[in-house]
Amino acid sequence: MIIIGEKINGTRKKVSAAIQERDSDFIQALAKSQAEAGSHFLDVNAGTSPEREADDMAWLVDTIQAVTELPLCLDSANPKALKAGLERVDKTPVINSVSGEKPRIEGVLPLALEYKTGLILLALDDETGIAGTAAGRMAVVHRLVNMAREGGLKEDQLFVDPLVTAISTGDKNALITYDSIRAVREAYPQAHITCGLSNISFGMPLRSLINQTFMCMCIYLGLDSAIIDPNNRDLTGVMLAAEMLMGRDKFCQNFSRAYRAGRIGPKKNS
Amino acid sequence: MTELNDLFTAVADMQEDTAMELTRKYLDKGVPAVEVFECYQSALEEIGRRFEQQIYFIPELIMSGEMMKASAEILKPYLADQAKDDAEGQKKLGRILIATVEGDIHDIGKNIVSMLMDLNGLEVKDIGVDVPADKIIAEARAFGADVIGLSGLLTLAFDPMKAVVEKLAEQGLRDQIKVLIGGGQMDERVCEYVGADAFVTDAVHGVNYVKGWLGESVQS
Numbered sequence: 452m453i454i455i456g457e458k459i460n461g462t463r464k465k466v467s468a469a470i471q472e473r474d475s476d477f478i479q480a481l482a483k484s485q486a487e488a489g490s491h492f493l494d495v496n497a498g499t500s501p502e503r504e505a506d507d508m509a510w511l512v513d514t515i516q517a518v519t520e521l522p523l524c525l526d527s528a529n530p531k532a533l534k535a536g537l538e539r540v541d542k543t544p545v546i547n548s549v550s551g552e553k554p555r556i557e558g559v560l561p562l563a564l565e566y567k568t569g570l571i572l573l574a575l576d577d578e579t580g581i582a583g584t585a586a587g588r589m590a591v592v593h594r595l596v597n598m599a600r601e602g603g604l605k606e607d608q609l610f611v612d613p614l615v616t617a618i619s620t621g622d623k624n625a626l627i628t629y630d631s632i633r634a635v636r637e638a639y640p641q642a643h644i645t646c647g648l649s650n651i652s653f654g655m656p657l658r659s660l661i662n663q664t665f666m667c668m669c670i671y672l673g674l675d676s677a678i679i680d681p682n683n684r685d686l687t688g689v690m691l692a693a694e695m696l697m698g699r700d701k702f703c704q705n706f707s708r709a710y711r712a713g714r715i716g717p718k719k720n721s
Numbered sequence: 722m723t724e725l726n727d728l729f730t731a732v733a734d735m736q737e738d739t740a741m742e743l744t745r746k747y748l749d750k751g752v753p754a755v756e757v758f759e760c761y762q763s764a765l766e767e768i769g770r771r772f773e774q775q776i777y778f779i780p781e782l783i784m785s786g787e788m789m790k791a792s793a794e795i796l797k798p799y800l801a802d803q804a805k806d807d808a809e810g811q812k813k814l815g816r817i818l819i820a821t822v823e824g825d826i827h828d829i830g831k832n833i834v835s836m837l838m839d840l841n842g843l844e845v846k847d848i849g850v851d852v853p854a855d856k857i858i859a860e861a862r863a864f865g866a867d868v869i870g871l872s873g874l875l876t877l878a879f880d881p882m883k884a885v886v887e888k889l890a891e892q893g894l895r896d897q898i899k900v901l902i903g904g905g906q907m908d909e910r911v912c913e914y915v916g917a918d919a920f921v922t923d924a925v926h927g928v929n930y931v932k933g934w935l936g937e938s939v940q941s
Contacts, residue, residue, distance in 0.1 A: 462876055462906060498876055528877065552826075578825040580850060619779035620829050654779030 463499025545569030551576025619654030
């Protein structure tokens with residue numbers, strides 16, 4: 452599983468305050484703890500107003516790279532902010548994200564092609580929004596994958612997000628995501644599939660129980676990346692167990708190593 | 722009303738089949754349709770309270786909407802030859818225009834709000850997602866809206882919301898129309914920035930605000 456650590460996100464109150472006050476200790480602590488927990492990318496979302504987002508993004512990238520070598524996932528719809536990040540990154544990042552919406556195709560996609568970055572593709576557009584069927588979502592995915600490949604990106608640089616809508620608002624909503632994951636896996640075997648999993652439990656009690664169960668089912672169908680809080684040991688434990696049970700963990704070493712390092716399972720009294 | 726206790730309980734406890742059965746039974750027995758309708762309204766308020774107490778969650782809100790729709794089908798013919806006007810009177814609490822602002826296409830929250838406003842006796846006009854400020858105001862004017870509900874999930878939605886409020890003021894409509902903003906990112910700071918009258922992060926609170934505003938103006 453490719454884990455994209457989600458915590459450096461300016462739409463969270465504490466992170467937003469740290470960005471405003473240029474509190475590098477706070478941001479660096481978040482970066483380090485997510486790196487230690489096994490992230491492969493760190494999501495960076497300044498979440499601030501358009502006029503200051505580029506400055507904030509530049510500061511975040513510099514601040515994070517001072518303490519970790521992990522590649523970043525630049526999270527913005529604002530081309531100026533993305534550009535500010537792209538000019539500073541040490542390693543090839545992933546851009547989060549392009550969709551079938553016109554401003555993103557015109558503003559975000561060209562940057563991904565120019566800098567040859569990884570790219571998250573969201574299965575929605577401005578005509579239908581989020582389609583209520585897997586076929587509708589796949590129509591957008593096909594269009595986006597074609598544009599990205601024609602622009603020179605390789606299939607394995609693409610992270611398709613088939614999208615997750617809340618189970619509380621429609622009891623078949625998880626099924627749409629399953630069908631989409633299956634269809635993406637079949638059409639683009641090299642592409643990665645990622646999701647913001649926690650949308651599934653919006654409006655429900657016991658959200659983490661729902662999130663974990665849902666993640667398992669998605670992994671079974673081909674999900675191989677997730678945008679999550681890597682410090683959530685319950686979620687990480689379920690993820691590693693599911694990967695192992697899918698035959699993707701040689702001699703169960705990822706699972707065992709995480710156990711020995713104390714990253715999963717009940718906390719030991721030290 | 723007291724004799725409808727079992728209907729109230731069935732609706733509030735999400736026992737759809739029992740509720741429909743009881744609805745038919747009471748109408749057959751000659752209980753005025755308006756009384757049955759009022760029973761549903763108070764059960765709906767109870768459901769809202771349970772949502773606020775986190776006993777119920779979004780599925781219950783949506784299911785209560787389905788029950789209201791199903792009961793309306795049963796009630797309709799009775800209302801036609803009984804006190805239809807009375808029931809219609811219930812519907813005149815006020816008018817709310819609802820939209821997701823320009824640049825944002827999220828609609829799940831907005832749709833739940835539209836449904837609940839409608840169930841709570843408001844006349845609702847939902848004009849969809851990604852709607853420019855000028856169109857929102859033109860539609861609100863034509864509809865005679867008392868309240869404009871602006872939805873948006875992204876931080877990108879703040880500026881378009883602010884634009885709606887500013888344009889309302891420019892056109893001299895600001896003191897006639899209340900503005901409610903809703904979405905996961907809303908808080909006091911955003912509300913102040915946008916210049917809205919209130920912000921909410923869930924549908925039930927939204928309904929409470931609007932009923933409070935319109936209740937005042939209807940009585941005065």
